[in-house]
Amino acid sequence: MSADPRSFRPRGVPSPDADQRPILIGLAGQPNVGKSTVFSILTGLSQEVGNWPGRTVERREGNARLEGRRFHVVDLPGTYSLTSNSEEEHIARDFILQERPDVVVMIADAAALERNLYLLAELLLLPIPVVLGVNMVDVARREGIEFDAHVLEAALGIPVVPMVASRNEGVSDLLAKAAAVAKGEITCEPDRPEIAESHREVFAELKTLMSAWLPEGVPADWAAIKLLEGDRQVTEQAESWLPEAHWNRVHELLLAHEDAVLDVAGARYEWIGRMVRAALRRPRLGQVSLTDRLDRLATHPAWGLVLLLGVFGAVFWLTFSLAGPVQTWLDERVVSSVAAGLERALSSAPAWVSGLLVDGVVAGAGIVLTFVPILLVFFLALGLLEDTGYQSRMAYVMDRFMHRIGLHGKSFLPLFLGFGCNVPAVMGSRVIESRPARLLTILLTPFVPCSARLLVLAFMVPLFFPAHPTLVAWGLVVGNLVVIAMVGLLLDRFVFGRERLAFVMEMPLYHVPNPRTIVLLALSNVWMFIKRAATVIVVVSVVIWVLVSFPGETVDESWLAAIGRTLEPVGQFMGLDWRLIVATLSAFVAKENSIAALGVIYGADADGLGRLLQAAVTPASALAFLVVNMLFVPCVATVAAIRQETGTWRWTLASVGLMLIVALLMGTIVYQLAAAAGLGAAGA
Amino acid sequence: MLKRLLHEAARGGVGSTRELSEALGVSESMIEAMMQELARRGLVEQASECRPGCEDCPVGPVCAGHGFGVWVLTDAGRRAASH
Numbered sequence: 083m084s085a086d087p088r089s090f091r092p093r094g095v096p097s098p099d100a101d102q103r104p105i106l107i108g109l110a111g112q113p114n115v116g117k118s119t120v121f122s123i124l125t126g127l128s129q130e131v132g133n134w135p136g137r138t139v140e141r142r143e144g145n146a147r148l149e150g151r152r153f154h155v156v157d158l159p160g161t162y163s164l165t166s167n168s169e170e171e172h173i174a175r176d177f178i179l180q181e182r183p184d185v186v187v188m189i190a191d192a193a194a195l196e197r198n199l200y201l202l203a204e205l206l207l208l209p210i211p212v213v214l215g216v217n218m219v220d221v222a223r224r225e226g227i228e229f230d231a232h233v234l235e236a237a238l239g240i241p242v243v244p245m246v247a248s249r250n251e252g253v254s255d256l257l258a259k260a261a262a263v264a265k266g267e268i269t270c271e272p273d274r275p276e277i278a279e280s281h282r283e284v285f286a287e288l289k290t291l292m293s294a295w296l297p298e299g300v301p302a303d304w305a306a307i308k309l310l311e312g313d314r315q316v317t318e319q320a321e322s323w324l325p326e327a328h329w330n331r332v333h334e335l336l337l338a339h340e341d342a343v344l345d346v347a348g349a350r351y352e353w354i355g356r357m358v359r360a361a362l363r364r365p366r367l368g369q370v371s372l373t374d375r376l377d378r379l380a381t382h383p384a385w386g387l388v389l390l391l392g393v394f395g396a397v398f399w400l401t402f403s404l405a406g407p408v409q410t411w412l413d414e415r416v417v418s419s420v421a422a423g424l425e426r427a428l429s430s431a432p433a434w435v436s437g438l439l440v441d442g443v444v445a446g447a448g449i450v451l452t453f454v455p456i457l458l459v460f461f462l463a464l465g466l467l468e469d470t471g472y473q474s475r476m477a478y479v480m481d482r483f484m485h486r487i488g489l490h491g492k493s494f495l496p497l498f499l500g501f502g503c504n505v506p507a508v509m510g511s512r513v514i515e516s517r518p519a520r521l522l523t524i525l526l527t528p529f530v531p532c533s534a535r536l537l538v539l540a541f542m543v544p545l546f547f548p549a550h551p552t553l554v555a556w557g558l559v560v561g562n563l564v565v566i567a568m569v570g571l572l573l574d575r576f577v578f579g580r581e582r583l584a585f586v587m588e589m590p591l592y593h594v595p596n597p598r599t600i601v602l603l604a605l606s607n608v609w610m611f612i613k614r615a616a617t618v619i620v621v622v623s624v625v626i627w628v629l630v631s632f633p634g635e636t637v638d639e640s641w642l643a644a645i646g647r648t649l650e651p652v653g654q655f656m657g658l659d660w661r662l663i664v665a666t667l668s669a670f671v672a673k674e675n676s677i678a679a680l681g682v683i684y685g686a687d688a689d690g691l692g693r694l695l696q697a698a699v700t701p702a703s704a705l706a707f708l709v710v711n712m713l714f715v716p717c718v719a720t721v722a723a724i725r726q727e728t729g730t731w732r733w734t735l736a737s738v739g740l741m742l743i744v745a746l747l748m749g750t751i752v753y754q755l756a757a758a759a760g761l762g763a764a765g766a
Numbered sequence: 767m768l769k770r771l772l773h774e775a776a777r778g779g780v781g782s783t784r785e786l787s788e789a790l791g792v793s794e795s796m797i798e799a800m801m802q803e804l805a806r807r808g809l810v811e812q813a814s815e816c817r818p819g820c821e822d823c824p825v826g827p828v829c830a831g832h833g834f835g836v837w838v839l840t841d842a843g844r845r846a847a848s849h
Contacts, residue, residue, distance in 0.1 A: 162806065197799035341769070341849060347807075348768035351800055355767070355792050362793075377784070477836075478782060586775050586810070586837040588798060589782045 104145065104152040105264045108178055110205060111189035112198050113160035116217040119247040120189055121157040124257065134173050148257045156183065162197075164204040165313050172315065178208050179299055184264035187256060189215045192222035192229055192244070195362060196354055202238075203275050203350040207304045211263045211270045214238065215256045217245045227362065234361035239272040275353035278345040281310060284335050291328045292320065309336060311346040373471075373591045380472065381589075386479040393472070395556040397463045401540050405455035406551075412455060417448035434631070441627055441682065443620055448681070454608055456540050461604035469595035474587055504532045504716055508723040522573050524724055525737050528716035529566045529744070531559060535712060538669075541677055542711070545692040546704035554708075562712050565748060569740075622668060626682045642683070656710060656749040657703030657757070666707070666714055676711060702756035706749040713745035767792075771800050772809060776839055776847035801837050809843035812836070 109124075111117040122129070125144025134141045139159055146153040158177060159170035178186060186205055190198035195216070205212050216229065235242040241259040245252030262268040277285045288306040296305055308316040309332065317336075321329050336342075379385050421444045428436040467473045508527050531539070539558060544551040629642035646660025653663045661683045668679040684694050699707070715738045716724065725734045767790065774789050775781060783801075787794045804810045839847065 167806065194795070194799075196793065196796045197802065200799070200803065343807075344768045344772070344846065347803060348770070351767040351792075351796065351803070354799075355796060358793075358796075381782070586786065586801065587782050588836075589784050589794075 102152075104154040105185065105261055106181070106183040107146075107153055107155045107260055107264075108158050108174075108181075108183035108186045108210075109155055109189070110158045110174060110186050110201065111160060112162050112191070112201055115160070115189045115191040115194075115198060116247045117157065117160060117189045120187075120215065120217070120245075120253060120256070121155060123247065123250055123253045124153070124155050137169060137173060139169055139173055146257060148254060148261065151261050153257065153261070156181075161201065163201055164208075165308070165311065175208075178205075178210055182299070183210060185260045186210050186212045187215060187260050188212055189217050189245075189247075192216045192219045193225050193227055195229065195358055199354045199357060200350055203353055206240075206272045206274045207301075207307060209301055211240070212272070213241045213243065213256065213260045213263055215243045215245050215247075215252065217247050217252075219244045220246045220249075229358075229362045230360075234357065237273060237357045237361060240270045241268055273353075273357070275350045277307070277310075278342075278349055281339060281342045281345055284339050284342070285310060288332060288335060291332055292324060295323050295325070295328065297323065307346060310339065310342040312336075312343045376592055377475065377589070380475040381478055383479075386475070390476055390479050391556075391560060393467070393476070394559055395552060397460070397467075398540065398555040398559075399552040400463055401456055401459045405459040406544060408455035409452050413452045417444065417452055420444060421448065437631055438624065438627060441631075443624060443627075451612065454612065457537065457608045458604055460537060460540060461607045462600055465600035465603045466595055469593075469600055471590040471592045474589055478587055478589070504528050504530065504720040504723070508720060508727055521728060521733055524727055524733070525740055526566065526570055526573060528720055528724075528737060528741055529562070529569060529713065531562050531712060534717075538676060538711065539708065542708060545695050546699065546708070547701070548692065548696070554705075558708055558712055561709070565713060565744065569744065622678060626664075626668060626679050652746065656706040656746070656753045657700060658707055658710070658749075659703075662699065662703070662707045666710055669711060669714060669717065700757075701761040702753050702759075705756050705761070706753035709752045710745045710749040713741060713748055715741045715745070768800055768804065771797065772804065772839075772843060772847045775801075775810070775837070776844060804843065805837070808840055809846055810837045810839050812838075 109117060109121055121142065121144070124146040126146075128146075129142055129144040132141050133139065142157040144155055146155055156177065158174040161168070161171045161174050164171055164175040164178075177183070186208075188202055188205060190202070202212065202214060214234075216231065216234070219229070222229065229244075231242045231244045241263060243252050243256045243259055245256060247253060259268065263270060285306050288309055289302045292305055293302040296302055305316060305320065309320060320332060324332060380389055421440050424444060425436060425440050428439065464473075467476070504527060508524055536559070539555055543555045543558070547554045626642065629640060629645070632641060633639070642664055643660055646664040649663045649667075650658075650660050653659065658666070661680070664683060665676045665679040669676040680695070681691055684691055684698075695704070715721070721734060721738060724737050725731065728734060770790055771786065774786050783794045783797045787797045790797070801810060805812070
């Protein structure tokens with residue numbers, strides 16, 4: 083199926099030797115391989131810029147000179163292939179077929195050779211000699227990739243020139259090789275991709291049917307291949323080129339061999355595999371074997387899960403150990419000082435002004451601001467997991483686990499996104515095409531503890547359980563996962579089908595994390611959180627302060643107490659008084675609000691709040707409160723997303739109702755069990 | 767090769783590019799290049815791109831969908847794999 087480039091000569095055009103005309107070079111390559119740099123070095127100030135005839139795509143061409151030889155270089159648009167998928171691909175292949183350069187110089191990225199050689203596989207089908215410039219070998223080397231140009235040259239059967247175009251290394255050599263090929267001083271005998279055995283017969287018949295009818299310059303091999311791989315433009319043109327009887331037979335053959343589309347492209351990848359196997363050494367053996375060794379544990383069905391739970395525990399332990407002392411210092415030295423100073427400054431102001439600013443704004447937002455150390459350590463830990471490459475293993479292990487307990491495979495992505503934020507997670511359910519399956523996944527997604535909920539947990543647990551914060555937080559997260567599994571099992575058993583959707587995850591190599599990246603990521607997230615605290619949380623704090631301060635003299639006589647007391651009959655099953663009920667309700671606006679609400683209701687800073695809570699709330703009630711907060715109705719943004727995705731309030735309310743029932747049920751069970759275990763008294 | 771990749775990817779559940787590279791006997795870079803080829807042909811698509819709503823999310827940048835690629839078969843990919 084090959085055309086012989088040595089025998090090719092543009093019709094009616096003498097060879098470059100015959101009339102000393104410039105050698106015409108078509109400069110090809112995929113996007114972002116440094117082709118423009120090579121073009122600029124070759125042509126310098128002689129560049130001319132216009133448009134390709136009848137197109138809006140820019141055409142750049144220019145002249146080059148080397149050892150007395152003249153070249154005319156045309157920069158072809160960057161394309162991944164020469165199939166007629168885009169205007170750029172049309173232009174590149176029309177130029178080669180119609181203007182017929184003396185040689186095509188293709189630039190490839192040494193670090194992405196497998197991807198780049200696909201274009202070469204297509205170029206070699208055309209009757210033009212090709213020279214390959216492998217650019218950015220320095221970058222590839224830094225990534226641990228070494229390639230042997232001689233081996234690749236021997237395998238491909240065309241000249242291969244290693245280059246670093248950004249340093250002008252190898253560009254002259256590339257031009258010299260192009261000149262030698264164009265003048266026939268170097269003979270090219272390229273190895274080309276083969277047609278799959280199952281399609282060889284039809285390929286031969288297509289060639290026979292078309293060979294006498296093709297326009298001048300269109301090779302029959304190439305046209306037959308393009309038809310087999312479903313090239314839209316060639317298919318349309320073939321209908322006009324061929325007599326009706328021939329076209330009908332061609333059409334019949336193509337219908338019978340629809341699967342050839344993937345086989346043709348697949349054969350190119352097999353060819354690429356053969357070409358690079360000997361020529362590429364990648365990546366650093368040590369790094370690969372380290373990743374393999376670590377993955378034997380990290381992606382193991384059982385040990386991977388144990389490691390995952392261990393990592394969760396370590397993140398909480400780090401957060402409490404490192405951030406706890408800083409948080410106490412910040413609370414005592416900054417927030418309390420600001421509150422005291424403000425109170426002194428407002429001593430002559432009306433009591434309600436002082437109360438609003440000190441007990442409303444500072445108590446609410448101040449408590450959230452003492453959050454900053456926790457946030458910082460938490461985000462640093464998450465950034466570390468992401469930057470080392472472990473985060474993708476977490477996803478992988480979680481999904482394996484979900485499949486084992488019978489959860490729907492299609493729920494994986496939304497559920498996993500839910501660990502970041504439930505809003506995009508609900509929207510992520512769009513990947514599920516079946517409406518019932520999508521609706522049920524939406525019901526399940528808000529149970530996933532989002533980062534905001536985990537942060538609230540990280541803040542509240544030490545307030546209630548200063549002696550064992552890591553154990554309690556870890557237990558709550560594991561408990562939350564168990565609840566998801568249970569709800570998922572029930573949904574899967576009674577409503578879901580067992581339809582399975584395939585996901586393929588890229589697993590990056592483990593690598594040493596970049597401290598700068600992690601710190602910047604953590605700082606930007608902390609800053610975003612502070613901005614949020616300055617808006618939504620302050621507003622909610624003020625509203626709660628108003629509700630807690632009026633109309634009576636004491637908190638117990640307030641509007642908020644009245645609202646909370648109406649719900650106390652429900653709360654008593656979980657040991658929750660009206661204060662804890664109201665704090666839970668405030669989380670509906672945003673999960674972080676429950677912290678600020680506790681601060682305003684108890685009228686205390688973070689340190690004082692801890693002492694007050696430990697004195698007023700029994701461990702059993704505290705556990706129930708934390709469980710309910712983990713499972714309570716989704717925040718308002720998630721509810722809005724559910725409404726948007728389901729298109730109906732019925733399913734939105736079903737989601738809210740399901741979470742409410744599960745939260746109350748689990749809160750009651752945990753409280754009753756804890757009380758039975760003797761944790762029902764303050765200080766137990 | 768692409769057909770084999772598509773069949774392997776369509777088995778259901780989650781697979782990693784590492785597993786696919788072992789199953790097909792090629793490098794992971796090759797698997798990634800082929801996944802991109804399948805994506806150009808509309809047979810798979812990137813499923814982990816940030817969804818609408820992330821802009822306002824305080825934890826958007828560290829959301830679990832960031833930092834690595836997840837490929838999912840499209841309807842056309844599922845049909846092609848089942849043939």
